[in-house]
């Protein structure tokens with residue numbers, strides 16, 4: 138019988154060690170093995186490869202992210218149609234997230250205890266597999282078939298491209314050599330992050346961690362400083378876990394051995410290092426249970442409804458968010474933009490946001506500070522806006538962990554103690570009295586005395602002069618040289634407003650799947666926006682334009698006359714539709 142011809146599809150499992158899916162591919166004892174990495178945005182490449190390369194099997198690691206599930210279903214369907222057998226193995230988490238959900242009665246895990254109980258029913262975390270010593274050679278790789286170009290009319294990365302994207306110039310990459318595109322080839326400027334990826338670096342970093350037995354065994358997350366770098370106070374392994382360059386099970390077992398041999402005095406979950414990766418599995422299993430609903434308030438039974446500013450637009454048919462949002466209050470939009478740009482006038486927040494943008498990674502408690510500030514502890518802006526910015530900038534962006542942690546910080550799921558609020562002044566001071574972290578990331582304030590570094594607006598003019606900085610403006614309009622913006626609001630005042638608004642929203646007690654949330658009648662249960670912090674009214678199209686709009690834009694761009702006619706037809710219908718308010 139002919140030996141198997143296997144395509145191994147690398148995605149977020151960029152490693153050779155402890156890869157159950159790669160092992161499954163090798164267990165087939167294939168004649169040829171094509172290890173490939175591809176962006177296949179419209180699933181058009183695989184059906185062609187199946188025809189041209191005649192593989193017998195397609196093997197990949199399971200991915201429970203909502204988007205990945207639908208992508209993988211489409212590719213698996215195409216494989217079945219082509220008579221290619223699909224093999225999928227779990228390998229991204231300690232336990233198979235779907236297995237955890239099953240053992241937890243089909244429900245999302247909302248605490249580490251629930252995760253541990255479900256994990257116990259599955260059994261111990263699997264021991265890591267060794268890396269294979271060699272891989273079979275790939276077979277022939279003809280690419281003499283027609284190429285389909287992805288639709289680029291809505292390029293989410295447009296703002297970051299300085300040059301043309303040449304990634305799709307040829308099927309086998311810009312140089313036709315199957316190499317992964319460089320940032321330059323994708324049209325981007327060079328990376329600004331100092332952090333580097335890859336399995337070798339990941340394994341070395343793990344070795345270094347394990348050498349420091351005391352640190353590994355006694356790690357307590359709340360005691361690690363968000364202002365400490367070179368070296369940072371936590372492991373900084375998250376980007377490796379995200380890309381799969383480091384197996385989380387290898388990490389688990391190696392840390393476990395250190396903890397066991399350390400004995401008395403070792404820390405325990407949730408604060409310990411093992412506790413950290415349990416959090417990761419908890420969020421993965423919550424997402425696996427809820428699917429796309431997990432990423433948003435609307436339709437999500439496990440997410441509290443809070444009438445935040447800048448709410449997401451939704452498609453009325455599916456209930457899912459469209460990627461756009463309503464500006465119900467211009468002031469909130471300005472606060473959001475200032476938060477994103479790192480010009481809030483609160484140096485601790487600005488330093489963190491600038492570090493995030495530049496390096497793509499900030500400490501967990503730094504993430505806590507900026508997330509609390511944007512949502513329930515300052516701006517009262519929808520956590521979905523913050524999660525989108527993190528999605529764009531984090532090099533460890535993991536949908537499950539990002540969304541779950543934003544929900545935690547916004548006190549809409551996982552955590553309810555909304556009265557515990559981070560101060561942008563005293564919280565930073567606790568870790569870094571002199572403000573060295575701020576001096577590094579907000580160089581305008583480099584020479585400011587320590588007593589004013591967290592509150593530069595309190596600096597007398599003479600001190601401003603001596604420090605070479607003027608505290609003026611909003612940071613968004615044209616910045617004067619040598620200036621730093623005034624704070625965008627009085628924090629104490631905002632904190633009390635947010636606290637009472639949260640208290641009220643908790644008392645109302647709606648969740649994302651509540652009818653009143655979905656049909657907009659929730660307003661009758663809340664005070665008017667003028668009296669309290671409540672999402673203001675906005676003109677709503679209930680999302681009717683969310684889909685049609687995109688299509689029209691594209692058609693207009695293409696100069697398609699049918700599209701223009703359709704647009705004209707729609708405009709006249711629009712005029713007839715009475716504007717609705719939610």
Ligand SMILES: Cc1cc2nc3c(=O)[nH]c(=O)nc-3n(C[C@H](O)[C@H](O)[C@H](O)COP(=O)(O)OP(=O)(O)OC[C@H]3O[C@@H](n4cnc5c(N)ncnc54)[C@H](O)[C@@H]3O)c2cc1C
Pocket residue numbers: 358371372373374375376378379410413414416417420499500501502504505508527531533534535536538539540542543546
């Ligand atoms: C608003 C917000 C958004 C976040 N978004 C992400 C994200 O997109 N991707 C991501 O991996 N983490 C995210 N986190 C969790 C956490 O901040 C990072 O995992 C952690 O800071 C990574 O640094 P580290 O590797 O040094 O962590 P360590 O403290 O050394 O922990 C080891 C590993 O445990 C896991 N881990 C630790 N804390 C958490 C946690 N709270 N939730 C889930 N996993 C955890 C990570 O895989 C991490 O690498 C977010 C936290 C907040 C508050």
